Amino acid sequence: MTLGERRSWTLLVVAVAAYGVYLVLVVGRSASVPLVEVDYVPALLWSIGAAIVAGILIGIALGLVTPKRDWKKDVRDRDIAAAGDRVGQAFLVLGGVAALLLAVVEAPYFYIANAVYLCFVLSSVLGSVTRVVLYRRGF
Amino acid sequence: MVKATRVTNDIRALRAARGEMTQAELAERIGVTRQTVIAIEQSKYSPSLEVAFQIAHELGVPLDRVFQYPGGAS
Numbered sequence: 001m002t003l004g005e006r007r008s009w010t011l012l013v014v015a016v017a018a019y020g021v022y023l024v025l026v027v028g029r030s031a032s033v034p035l036v037e038v039d040y041v042p043a044l045l046w047s048i049g050a051a052i053v054a055g056i057l058i059g060i061a062l063g064l065v066t067p068k069r070d071w072k073k074d075v076r077d078r079d080i081a082a083a084g085d086r087v088g089q090a091f092l093v094l095g096g097v098a099a100l101l102l103a104v105v106e107a108p109y110f111y112i113a114n115a116v117y118l119c120f121v122l123s124s125v126l127g128s129v130t131r132v133v134l135y136r137r138g139f
Numbered sequence: 140m141v142k143a144t145r146v147t148n149d150i151r152a153l154r155a156a157r158g159e160m161t162q163a164e165l166a167e168r169i170g171v172t173r174q175t176v177i178a179i180e181q182s183k184y185s186p187s188l189e190v191a192f193q194i195a196h197e198l199g200v201p202l203d204r205v206f207q208y209p210g211g212a213s
Contacts, residue, residue: 002172138181
């Protein structure tokens with residue numbers, strides 16, 4: 001397994017785990033107050049920050065445990081990364097459009113922030129899934 | 140979404156004919172990873188034209204001896 005494939009798995013697991021923890025925290029707090037009144041901002045910022053830090057630290061750890069011969073990136077790694085990026089970017093655009101539409105109808109900030117965050121996560125998850133599938137099944 | 144290439148190849152047999160050249164040796168000579176050579180051999184990845192020519196060159200045969208496209212274009 002190349003370093004590129006290991007990093008794709010890492011991004012996938014970190015994105016799912018961070019968003020899962022965020023959802024548990026926010027939904028758990030909504031038991032006592034309406035969902036839109038939940039103080040979601042700290043959980044959102046902490047989960048994004050933790051995902052970024054975890055991604056960096058795990059990336060460094062993977063670099064240390066991966067044999068040096070597997071560090072090399074070649075044209076196939078770049079092709080796969082580009083295909084994953086294309087899928088991921090589609091969801092970034094979708095997040096922007098969703099935020100725009102929610103702002104136009106003056107939706108609560110809760111929905112705007114969560115629509116954008118969800119699309120960030122989908123971008124990361126589906127981009128990573130695309131990369132892993134392409135590494136495993138070919139293209 | 141994902142579809143393996145229709146391009147087939149005889150890299151494995153040609154490596155054997157070249158004194159049991161390993162996948163790692165071929166990868167090193169053409170500047171790709173061993174995983175990429177494996178993917179190409181298993182028809183899971185279509186190499187660029189440049190990489191295809193490099194493989195043929197290292198195996199000492201013409202390009203169409205290494206790669207085939209069964210059934211022609213469709």
